[in-house]
Amino acid sequence: MHRVGRWFDRGRPSINASTHSLDSLEESQNLETAMRAVDRVMDDDIKGAEAGLADGNSSFHKLAKGTLAFMKAALGFEQEFMKEASETLYEAESSASASHARAQHDSRAFQSTIYERGSEFALCQAEAQIMSAVVGVLNESLTESLRGFYKLRKAYITLDSLVQMEINFNRTRSTSSLSASRDQSTDSLHSSTSGKSGPAASEPLPHHQIQPAHPSALRNAEAVDATPDSVSDDEFHEADETNAVTDEYHGRLEVEVESDHTTELDLEIEKMNELPPEGVLSRSTTVTLGMLTEGPESEVFSNSLDVFIHSGTNLMSGLLALLISIIPPAFSKLLYIVGFRGDRERGIRMLWQASRFPNINGGMAGLILFGWYNGLVGFCDIVADVDPSKPDDVEAYPTKRLEALLVDMRKRYPNSNLWVVEEARTAASKRNLDQALAILASPGKSQLKQIEALHMFEKSLSAMHAHRYQLCADSILACVDLNAWSRALYYYIAGAAHLCFYRHDETLSSKDREKHAKLAEELFKTAPTKVGKKKMMGRQLPFDIFVVRKISKWEERASRWNCSFVDAIGVSPLDEMIFLWNGFKKMNESQLQKSLDNLAWSESTPNWSKEDVDEYAILDVLKAIILRNLRRHEESKTLLKRKLLAQGAHEFRGSNKDDWMAPTAHHEMAVNLWMQRTAYTQQHGATFLGEPTEKLPPLDLAHDAKLVQEAKHHLEKAKGWEKYELDARLGLKITAALNAVKKWEQKHPNAL
Numbered sequence: 100m101h102r103v104g105r106w107f108d109r110g111r112p113s114i115n116a117s118t119h120s121l122d123s124l125e126e127s128q129n130l131e132t133a134m135r136a137v138d139r140v141m142d143d144d145i146k147g148a149e150a151g152l153a154d155g156n157s158s159f160h161k162l163a164k165g166t167l168a169f170m171k172a173a174l175g176f177e178q179e180f181m182k183e184a185s186e187t188l189y190e191a192e193s194s195a196s197a198s199h200a201r202a203q204h205d206s207r208a209f210q211s212t213i214y215e216r217g218s219e220f221a222l223c224q225a226e227a228q229i230m231s232a233v234v235g236v237l238n239e240s241l242t243e244s245l246r247g248f249y250k251l252r253k254a255y256i257t258l259d260s261l262v263q264m265e266i267n268f269n270r271t272r273s274t275s276s277l278s279a280s281r282d283q284s285t286d287s288l289h290s291s292t293s294g295k296s297g298p299a300a301s302e303p304l305p306h307h308q309i310q311p312a313h314p315s316a317l318r319n320a321e322a323v324d325a326t327p328d329s330v331s332d333d334e335f336h337e338a339d340e341t342n343a344v345t346d347e348y349h350g351r352l353e354v355e356v357e358s359d360h361t362t363e364l365d366l367e368i369e370k371m372n373e374l375p376p377e378g379v380l381s382r383s384t385t386v387t388l389g390m391l392t393e394g395p396e397s398e399v400f401s402n403s404l405d406v407f408i409h410s411g412t413n414l415m416s417g418l419l420a421l422l423i424s425i426i427p428p429a430f431s432k433l434l435y436i437v438g439f440r441g442d443r444e445r446g447i448r449m450l451w452q453a454s455r456f457p458n459i460n461g462g463m464a465g466l467i468l469f470g471w472y473n474g475l476v477g478f479c480d481i482v483a484d485v486d487p488s489k490p491d492d493v494e495a496y497p498t499k500r501l502e503a504l505l506v507d508m509r510k511r512y513p514n515s516n517l518w519v520v521e522e523a524r525t526a527a528s529k530r531n532l533d534q535a536l537a538i539l540a541s542p543g544k545s546q547l548k549q550i551e552a553l554h555m556f557e558k559s560l561s562a563m564h565a566h567r568y569q570l571c572a573d574s575i576l577a578c579v580d581l582n583a584w585s586r587a588l589y590y591y592i593a594g595a596a597h598l599c600f601y602r603h604d605e606t607l608s609s610k611d612r613e614k615h616a617k618l619a620e621e622l623f624k625t626a627p628t629k630v631g632k633k634k635m636m637g638r639q640l641p642f643d644i645f646v647v648r649k650i651s652k653w654e655e656r657a658s659r660w661n662c663s664f665v666d667a668i669g670v671s672p673l674d675e676m677i678f679l680w681n682g683f684k685k686m687n688e689s690q691l692q693k694s695l696d697n698l699a700w701s702e703s704t705p706n707w708s709k710e711d712v713d714e715y716a717i718l719d720v721l722k723a724i725i726l727r728n729l730r731r732h733e734e735s736k737t738l739l740k741r742k743l744l745a746q747g748a749h750e751f752r753g754s755n756k757d758d759w760m761a762p763t764a765h766h767e768m769a770v771n772l773w774m775q776r777t778a779y780t781q782q783h784g785a786t787f788l789g790e791p792t793e794k795l796p797p798l799d800l801a802h803d804a805k806l807v808q809e810a811k812h813h814l815e816k817a818k819g820w821e822k823y824e825l826d827a828r829l830g831l832k833i834t835a836a837l838n839a840v841k842k843w844e845q846k847h848p849n850a851l
Contacts, residue, residue, distance in 0.1 A: 123209035127403055129157035130219070134407065134458050137163035140170060141462035142512040145546040158191070158198040162223045165191040166459065169230040172237065174549035177583050181234050185243075188231040195223035211405055213268045213391070214261060219404050221257050222411045228254040229415055251419065258416045261408065266389035395456050410460035413453035418467055421446030424838070443838070447471070454504060457511060465508050466517060472496055473524035478681050480770045481810075481836035484778055484843065501525065516543050516554050523557060527685045532565040552581035563592065563673065564682035566693050568604075572596040586629040587646045594622030595673035601665060602700055616665045623650055623664070641825050648824075652755035660706060667706075669714040671697045674721055679828060683728045688787055691725050698722055713751050716760035719743055723767055730787045732771045739764050739771075748821050762820040763829060769810035769817070769836060776803040804850040811840050 136151025145167070152164050168184035202208040202217030210216050228250040235247025391409060393399050400406045424443040450471075453464035476482060476496060485496075505525065508518050519538060526534040539561065543554030559574035572593040579589050600607065600615035607615070627650050630643045649672070657667035674694050677683060683691060698721055701707060701714075719738055726735035743764035751758040773779065777799045784790045818833050820826075844851060 123207065126157075126209050126219075129155065130159045130407055131403055133157065133159035133163040134403075136160075137166050138459045138462065140167055140547075141459065141466075141515055141517070143515040143517075143545050143547065143550065158194040158220055158223050161187075161191040161194045162227055163459075165227055165230060169234065171547065171549055172234050174547070174553055177549075180549075181237060184234045185231060188227045188234065192224050192227035192231065195220045195227060199224065209404055211402070211408070213399070213405055214264045214408050218261060218264065219408055222261060222408050222415075225254040225257040226411060226415055228257075229419065254415065255419055258412055258419070261412045262390060262416060265391045265409070265412075269389050269391060392452060406456060406458070407460070410453045410456040410458060410464075413449040414460045414464045414467075417446045417449030417453060417464065419446070421450065421467075421471065451500075462508070462512065465504055466521075468504065469501070469521040469524070472501060473521060473528055475831065475835075477524070477528050477684065479832045479835040480681075480684070480766075481773050481814075481832070481839050483839045485782055496528075516545050516550050519543070520554055520557050523561065527561055527564070530685055530687050532561050532685055532687070532690065535561045536565060536567070536570070548581055552578055555581055559592065560680055560682065561685075563596065563680075564677055564685050565690060566599070568596040568599045568673075585640060585642055587626045588642045590622050590626040590629055591646045591649070592673070592676055594619045594626065595671075595676060597622060598665060598668060599671070599673050599697065602671075603697055616663075620664045623653070623668075626650060641827065645824060648755055655755060660709075662706075666704075669710070670701050670717045670721065674698060675717065678721055678724060679825065683724055686728070688729065691729055695722065695725050698725075711756070713757040713760065716743060716746065716751070716764075717757060720760045720764050720767065723764070727767060727771050727774070728787075730774070730785065732775050736768065736771050739768050744768060748823070751823075758823040759825055759829065762817040762823060762826075765813040765817040765820075766829060766832060766836070769813040772806045772810040772813070773836075773839075776806050778803055800847055800850040804847065807840060807843055808851070811837070814840065 133152065133155055136148050136155075139145070139148040139151065148163075148167055152160050152167070155163075165184065165188040168180065168187040172180040172184040199217045199220035202220055208216055209219070211218060232247035232250040232254070235243040235245075235250070391399060395406065400409065420442040424446065447468075450464045450468050454461050454468060502525070505518065505522060508521075512518060519541070523535040523538040526532075526538060536558065539554065539558040543551055543558075545551040545554070555574055555577050559571055559578065562568075562571035562574055575589045575592045575596075579586050597615045597619035601612050601619060604612070604615075627647045630647055653664060653667045653669075656669075657664045660667055671694075674697055677694065683694065686694070698718055701718055719741070720743060723735045723738045723743075726732075726738065743761060746761045746764075748758065748761065751761065774783075777796050780790075781795050781798060785795060814833055814836050817829070818837065
């Protein structure tokens with residue numbers, strides 16, 4: 100397996116060998132041992148990682164310990180691990196800050212040819228800050244969440260400074276090379292005319308003499324705390340197509356908080372409102388322009404410390420730029436704290452660059468890339484068009500490149516179930532749920548319980564989407580003992596699976612059907628008792644609220660209709676869950692038809708004529724989504740227009756009512772319109788199975804422009820909808836869709 104140590108074993112002299120002191124060599128050795136140890140986490144060797152880090156006390160070891168604690172927290176969402184991660188990362192951040200200060204004033208410290216002295220510790224602090232910020236957002240405390248966003252800004256300033264060092268290095272290197280080329284041409288000319296030879300008038304700087312020219316990264320970050328300023332109101336904007344990553348924030352943060360948090364939060368908000376408007380955040384950095392793009396075999400990266408800084412900078416900068424670009428509208432105000440714009444293209448490119456390096460940074464970059472494409476991109480319905488002339492277009496789904504990355508990661512980490520899960524997700528994204536379940540059929544045992552839980556949860560979702568009810572129920576209930584994040588949701592999904600047996604399995608006897616009905620009722624009623632006190636950003640978990648309300652709704656209906664609990668349940672709760680996890684996008688044709696059949700069952704019940712308005716809306720929107728996935732667009736649109744698009748938020752107000760259907764209907768109308776464009780049809784076919792090329796319509800930009808503008812209208816309406824349950828989930832889709840529409844408009848300005 101490749102390790103960071105390979106850079107020490109190449110057999111070639113280091114460019115910096117002449118300047119190495121005992122301290123810088125020790126620093127490199129500390130980095131190597133820490134990176135080797137934490138890299139074992141990606142291969143599911145947690146005990147080996149912990150043993151390798153136990154005796155180390157350097158800033159690199161502390162960051163590695165923090166990374167291990169962070170992975171436990173981020174994969175499991177459990178409070179005890181979040182607390183441990185928060186404490187460990189704070190220690191890592193403090194250690195890195197102290198090491199950076201010492202390195203800047205110690206002539207014996209490592210001096211990079213690319214980065215200024217101490218940059219490796221600046222990166223350590225930035226990485227600790229970003230991981231700490233994520234933990235803060237996942238934490239129950241709103242105060243910690245806000246502090247987390249504040250840390251993101253500080254980390255970004257540091258990372259942007261490191262990027263600028265690479266740009267300066269490349270600029271100097273290019274200038275030196277150009278100068279050398281000109282001098283050689285001049286010498287050649289003089290030699291041919293006079294027959295004499297001599298030294299060039301100017302020679303390129305040796306590689307080791309090229310020094311970074313940029314202010315201290317951490318000094319820029321620390322200035323955030325030190326410079327108060329008066330500020331005025333502004334709005335957060337999504338990324339524009341100039342690829343600007345940074346933009347000054349001049350606004351004051353306004354956050355609604357509970358009264359018991361007010362005193363502490365006032366101090367935090369006051370600190371955030373004093374962020375300086377000038378400095379590095381006013382600079383605009385284009386996509387990887389001037390940055391190093393060499394691979395791990397390049398002579399530029401002959402030192403492991405440079406490798407660590409470069410791969411870590413690309414990992415963390417890419418992650419920040421990507422995540423900020425897809426924040427749902429509901430959370431956009433919190434981005435005031437960060438003070439810069441997301442940039443999806445830049446983020447993706449930097450993550451791909453980081454993934455080339457065989458260390459923990461490369462492994463985590465690969466994991467994020469799969470999470471992006473198989474998770475977030477797979478979750479959204481409107482994404483930018485594929486450009487055939489750009490096979491590596493960051494907006495497209497790069498099938499071959501991801502397959503190659505997966506092969507590489509499986510070779511690097513052959514024992515890890517993380518990559519097994521990603522392989523299954525890749526199969527599911529191709530509407531091959533049977534293959535996904537075959538991949539997940541192994542037990543998925545792991546030294547890290549959180550990875551085992553991830554494996555089991557993915558299996559339960561794939562089984563749910565494939566209508567494998569028993570496997571779904573068994574797998575989701577297994578998660579109860581593996582993960583404590585949302586046990587109410589686990590019981591709820593298991594109950595919905597057993598309800599499908601009761602309603603739809605005609606092979607069962609009446610006695611067996613009643614057994615499933617009883618079990619479904621037990622699981623449903625257990626769900627609210629498993630709702631804990633967990634919160635995210637000071638608010639109760641959305642799915643916990645959803646589950647409690649649903650059970651309360653069905654109990655009230657059973658009393659009102661004088662029927663059993665299971666017969667009071669409305670439109671298929673399992674198909675509703677499938678929609679909320681966008682499982683219809685992963686189904687083949689027969690599986691989609693099965694969902695349609697399940698939904699039709701509701702209309703055949705005696706109670707359908709006296710149903711509530713929200714149940715009619717749930718049925719219509721779910722059927723419309725399935726029809727759209729089957730490429731039966733006109734049927735889908737007709738269903739949406741019949742009633743849903745004319746309904747307002749006021750019609751779904753009231754105790755226990757579902758309220759997410761109307762904004763979802765506008766989003767669905769936009770998706771239908773987007774998929775009916777001639778450009779989309781040419782790429783994806785006109786039917787579910789696609790059409791031969793000769794039967795597809797010619798490209799008609801005028802026709803497409805009308806559809807895009809109508810789609811934009813529906814997206815804007817959905818975006819501006821008043822608060823509703825699970826709005827953040829739909830908000831992700833709306834944000835991605837509006838970005839795609841904006842990109843289309845900028846590509847075809849004359850078509851509008």
